[in-house]
Amino acid sequence: MKTFTPKPADLTHDWYIIDATDVVLGKLATRAALLLRGKNKPTFAPNADLGDHVIIINAEKIALTGKKMDKVLYAHSGRPGGLRADSYAKLLQTNPERIIKNAVKGMMPKNRLSKVELDRLHVFAGPEHPHTPQKPQSVEIDKISQGK
Template identity: 35%
Template sequence: MNSLNKTFLPTKNYKNRNWFIIDCKGQKLGRLATIIATLLKGKIKPQYDPSVDTGDYVILINADSIILNESSKHYIVNKPGRPGRSLKIKNVVDCLPKFTIERAVKGMLSETETKRLMRRLRIYNNENHSHQAQAPILIDVSNFADTQQFSI
């Protein structure tokens, strides 16, 4: 009897992915982005391993009613690569909420995982979404303060 090698590591074709739904109404952008990044990476699962992708899908509803810190100014600077072109500066508050949320979540992911994990994020401006067939699990973000206590 060999007592070694009892740690479970998921294989590359691990397909146990859950769908989570989060209501953005009255939520702050930064707190919400950290929870989304954690779910996309799969860090809440007990079998999490950084070398294997075990992340989940996330559906955001009511993205229009997300809370931004409007007292501080946040700008998006687009600098085209051609010389002589002027900078395009846009205030974040004036942008689409989908773009703002995606930008916040992308900043919390590494460069190698960003493209792959952002495909699993679905953002809707109202409560209607087309993912009822996946039976998404509703997450109350106010109780999600400590991800170690959350279990599926």
């Protein structure tokens, strides 16, 4: 029996939508990374670009557990004095997309292929998104079950 190797003609990039309302950040990031890599497909190959498009809506309603509100997310512009430090509490109000993109990026492998796959991640703060013509399939993730 020969090993199956996916060809470019075998590639299909489906669209999935995830509602981030009351979903724990880590669970959301792992599920999104799994879909972006294409590990949910039976034809998965680590060297092939089999990933799907993932739309995440309601990013401002994400659930952060533990002491993540005090955690700081760093970014550097590459210029002298270009270190930027923003707390998750501030980012949740101003730019919640950055929190989710950073978490998903951390779940992806560190190679050139993951950079291409991360371009298929579309994060929106509110419930509206411009990708309705693609007819995305809904993905359900367990909500938080904490004392909130």
